Amino acid sequence: EDQVTQSPEALRLQEGESSSLNCSYTVSGLRGLFWYRQDPGKGPEFLFTLYSAGEEKEKERLKATLTKKESFLHITAPKPEDSATYLCAVQTNTGGFKTIFGAGTRLFVKA
Amino acid sequence: EAGVAQSPRYKIIEKRQSVAFWCNPISGHATLYWYQQILGQGPKLLIQFQNNGVVDDSQLPKDRFSAERLKGVDSTLKIQPAKLEDSAVYLCASSLGSYASEQYFGPGTRLTVT
Numbered sequence: 001e002d003q004v005t006q007s008p009e010a011l012r013l014q015e016g017e018s019s020s021l022n023c024s025y026t027v028s029g030l031r032g033l034f035w036y037r038q039d040p041g042k043g044p045e046f047l048f049t050l051y052s053a054g055e056e057k058e059k060e061r062l063k064a065t066l067t068k069k070e071s072f073l074h075i076t077a078p079k080p081e082d083s084a085t086y087l088c089a090v091q092t093n094t095g096g097f098k099t100i101f102g103a104g105t106r107l108f109v110k111a
Numbered sequence: 112e113a114g115v116a117q118s119p120r121y122k123i124i125e126k127r128q129s130v131a132f133w134c135n136p137i138s139g140h141a142t143l144y145w146y147q148q149i150l151g152q153g154p155k156l157l158i159q160f161q162n163n164g165v166v167d168d169s170q171l172p173k174d175r176f177s178a179e180r181l182k183g184v185d186s187t188l189k190i191q192p193a194k195l196e197d198s199a200v201y202l203c204a205s206s207l208g209s210y211a212s213e214q215y216f217g218p219g220t221r222l223t224v225t
Binding site: 045051104 | 150202
């Protein structure tokens with residue numbers, strides 16, 4: 001069964017304290033892995049797409065990496081405005097490119 | 112560029128009543144998705160349209176949920192009759208294509224069933 005698991009469920013950091021969020025996946029065929037940010041009361045906002053193992057993408061303080069079994073979202077020197085829920089999603093090649101989301105990691109950054 | 116529009120933003124109904132949600136995707140986006148997001152969980156795909164055809168509806172509870180996308184643009188999602196466990200945020204998203212395309216989400220409709 002296709003599955004996406006994110007850890008930790010919640011993460012509390014001090015401003016400037018770098019860390020990583022994990023997304024492990026088990027799918028029959030990976031078309032792409034996506035990272036989204038979701039603020040309370042809003043829809044998810046697209047961050048990155050990764051297509052193959054070894055690929056990396058960066059945007060400001062965020063860097064996403066991909067292996068054959070998992071992806072990491074590295075946050076360098078976070079600021080309070082980085083506080084949000086970070087969602088990982090995979091698109092499989094079964095049933096018309098189905099999208100499966102993980103439960104997310106809630107990040108809290110304290111000033 | 113205008114984003115994905117959804118209405119209403121909030122809806123409160125009693126169990127066994129019916130409700131409908133509306134979505135207008137980003138202009139030119141061929142693929143439209145409806146998701147259900149229960150508090151504390153990630154979005155769960157209910158149905159995916161490519162233009163006005165259904166690509167995947169394997170997780171749509173078809174005995175009570177229905178969706179249509181007329182003329183390949185706007186879409187409506189209906190629940191009839193609603194159950195308590197349908198309380199959730201219903202998100203609409205759109206993308207240019209269906210192959211590994213990033214999705215753009217609307218603000219969602221928060222449904223409370225009492």
